[in-house]
Amino acid sequence: MEVDRRHELASFLRAKRARVSVEQTPLARGGPRRRVPGLRREEVAELAHISLTYYTKLERGKVPSISGVVLDGLVGALRLSPDERAYITSLIPISEETTRRSTRDGLGTQAPLVRRVLDDLGTCPAYVLDLACTIVVANDLARALYRLHFDGPGRGNTVRFLFLDPQARDFFVDWRRWADEAVQYLRASWAHYPQDDGVNTLVCELHAACEEFRTAWDAHEVTYQAAGRRRLRHPDVGELELEFLNLDFQDRPDMRLTVYSALPGSPSAERLARLRQ
Numbered sequence: 001m002e003v004d005r006r007h008e009l010a011s012f013l014r015a016k017r018a019r020v021s022v023e024q025t026p027l028a029r030g031g032p033r034r035r036v037p038g039l040r041r042e043e044v045a046e047l048a049h050i051s052l053t054y055y056t057k058l059e060r061g062k063v064p065s066i067s068g069v070v071l072d073g074l075v076g077a078l079r080l081s082p083d084e085r086a087y088i089t090s091l092i093p094i095s096e097e098t099t100r101r102s103t104r105d106g107l108g109t110q111a112p113l114v115r116r117v118l119d120d121l122g123t124c125p126a127y128v129l130d131l132a133c134t135i136v137v138a139n140d141l142a143r144a145l146y147r148l149h150f151d152g153p154g155r156g157n158t159v160r161f162l163f164l165d166p167q168a169r170d171f172f173v174d175w176r177r178w179a180d181e182a183v184q185y186l187r188a189s190w191a192h193y194p195q196d197d198g199v200n201t202l203v204c205e206l207h208a209a210c211e212e213f214r215t216a217w218d219a220h221e222v223t224y225q226a227a228g229r230r231r232l233r234h235p236d237v238g239e240l241e242l243e244f245l246n247l248d249f250q251d252r253p254d255m256r257l258t259v260y261s262a263l264p265g266s267p268s269a270e271r272l273a274r275l276r277q
Helices: 003-020 041-048 051-058 067-075 081-089 108-119 140-145 147-151 157-162 174-192 197-209 212-216 267-276
Strands: 126-129 135-138 227-234 236-248 252-260
Touching: 003 051, 041 067, 041 108, 041 135, 051 157, 108 227, 108 236, 126 140, 126 267, 135 140, 135 157, 147 157, 147 227, 157 174, 157 197, 157 212, 174 197, 197 212, 236 267
Parallel strands: none
Antiparallel strands: 126 135, 126 252, 227 236, 236 252
16 A cells, blocks of 8 residues: 555544544634534635645645644644654654754653663563564563464564454454554555555455454554553453553664563562463
8 A cells, every 4th residue: 555645634633623623723603513623624724824725735645845833833733743743744744854853852751661661671572563564572471471373363463463363352452442542553664665565465354354444544643652550351361451652763763662561569460470481
């Protein structure tokens, strides 16, 4: 599935415009309730401080590049997240590079988790994903934790496992959240690396085979979870509540390291230790 970046940007803008209600903006003026949710094109243009003609061209995929000022206007008008802002920059050239902002603020709230993972990596499940969310290398504990991924139709691919293996809905306690975030990561990979055969093949396969994947894919949501907490239900040791950390490789942006860690002394730590035996 080859990426037409202008078409993808147009679809993305339309999806985000439909997500924002006029009541969420300074343009709210009361009046009769609208039949169609979301902002009108002229409202987005007004909020972004650009002309309606220019914004209409953007939604029709007829603008080759945008300025940083326009980008910031769209971010504000459509209430986009930092991940969604970054996604736009992967779809269209930005003519003013100096307007790009850094979100780096040190380790912040992740510092305790990072320190614990570095101290205890030998007892933490850890694996590396490629762009298509296939586990390319994993330590023994990660393989024990994710054995269903390798044994079933998922064949070591987390997105395929999520959508094609019925066991996934029991394994992932909050399946919908896992599924949505996996699709969002895959969509970002698809936009950044449009020629990657593994990503294109997987998207085409799942788009044809699974209605729930098509729905999640067509929502045009984009996010990146650097760290957080998730629950798994392992068939051998029961439910696990684990914190995770995603780390990018500076010289291999097509790979991502994921590490899980259980809080010391917790039931999940004890169950993870049993899985290690």
